[in-house]
Amino acid sequence: MLLRTVLCLAVASASTVTFADTVWLKNGDRISGKITVFDGGKLMVKTEYGGSIPLDWKQIKTMESDQELLVKQDDYMGEKAKTIKAADDGKVILQNGEAPKTVELASIQQIIKPKPVVTDLQIKGNVDMGLDYKRAETDTDDYNVAFKTTARHGKWRHIGSGEYNRESQDSVVTTDNFDLEYSLDRFLTDQWFWQGRVDYKRDKIEDLERQRTVGTGPGYQFWDDELGAFSLGGLINRTDYQYTDGDKDRFYSVAMKWDYNRYLIGKTVEFFTNGELGKPIGNVADYSLDAEVGLRYKVTEWASLNLKAEKDLVSGTDAADLDTTRYTAGFGVAW
Structure with missing residues (x-):
């Protein structure tokens, strides 16, 4: 023995x-x-x-x-x-x-490391948080929480993301919105895939208070490895707008969607950008843009500091245009 x-x-x-x-x-x-x-x-x-x-x-x-x-x-x-x-x-x-x-x-x-054939479920993601408290002649409270997670198994990929923003000045709320999105990709080859997605946005301050979008279309994965990933997709969308005065718009649009991230300096710094540029079919709006770009600095294997800028723009609507730019800095966790 x-x-x-x-x-x-x-x-x-x-x-x-x-x-x-x-x-x-x-x-x-x-x-x-x-x-x-x-x-x-x-x-x-x-x-x-x-x-x-x-x-x-x-x-x-x-x-x-x-x-x-x-x-x-x-x-x-x-x-x-x-x-x-x-x-x-x-x-x-x-x-x-x-x-x-x-x-x-x-x-x-x-x-x-070479990209392996995905046979088992693989999950990765991150949560970024930004908090800003200012006490002066004007008191300001600013919160931002965003998450994104990806699950891949075989030829299927699930992507879920969301974000919540809230800002108040002297107890008066000036920003209060959230965004939730789910995408399902089916890979036809190692690089070509077909995507379906649903997206819901709610804004309690702006005139455009609700946006609901359902879309589908092809995409191409240029690369996805240890140092990052890059994909482009083309979508045909159906979007519903609802305004604070009760008016509603429903229309179809074509859009280009991108998702890019790249690790630098031995994977200690990550540059990322993602978003969607859309053109409505008809006269409902001129165009729409929803994009973000930023950097993450890894403090440990799971913790990071982040800095990002976001742009949410809808131009040419029947009601007032939506044009919001937001800059945040904070910390995050990854898995």
Whole structure:
């Protein structure tokens, strides 16, 4: 029994060593963990003892990894290496089933994990919160909460998002609205997909107090990997407007929808933008725009600071136009 226990511990220990990535630095230090990404001059290594550690690429002597990684030596072409083996100073050996290939570390521009075929449910998302309290001649309270979550399984992708904004000055509410949206994508190929979505907006202050939109159309996923994602979609929408005076509008429109995010500086900073530009069919409105752009700075694996700008515009309606620009700064969590 004791011998069996010892053997099991030995096997477990050997497995841990076998599947741990190792990075040797020029100063003689050695970092063990899991290589997640190399971009912007930083190699991110996830460790059990210190979380994700960014390493300066110029300070790396060599490294090894037993996981499959996509190694890019230019902006367009990459080579899937089944394993990476340590070599002489400033070099690594890529093994992909063919003859091993020795490359200079200085020639590598990017290392990411290849996008796997999604067979199990994968969920990711974030919540951003902004709070601003000002006590002066005019007291101001400002709240902003936004969330977005994505669930992917096989060829189906579910995206849910929402936002709530409220602002008051001397106890008088000047902004009070929320927005909820759900999208369902069905991938026809690895990149082409068909989307259906529903969106509901409620504003208790502006003349345009309710917006309900149902739409469908094709989309294209340009990329979706460790460093970000970018997709464009074309939609045919049916939209209902309801105004504070009781008037209503119903119309069809065509729209372009985008969703882009990109991690920078070793995944410590994220740039993101998403939105929709629509053109109604008929004379109900000239055009509509709902967009946001911002930055997130990762403080820990799950916490971040964020700064973003939002634009909500409906031009040419029968009632007063809607034109709102909002800037927020705050903190958030991700999963």
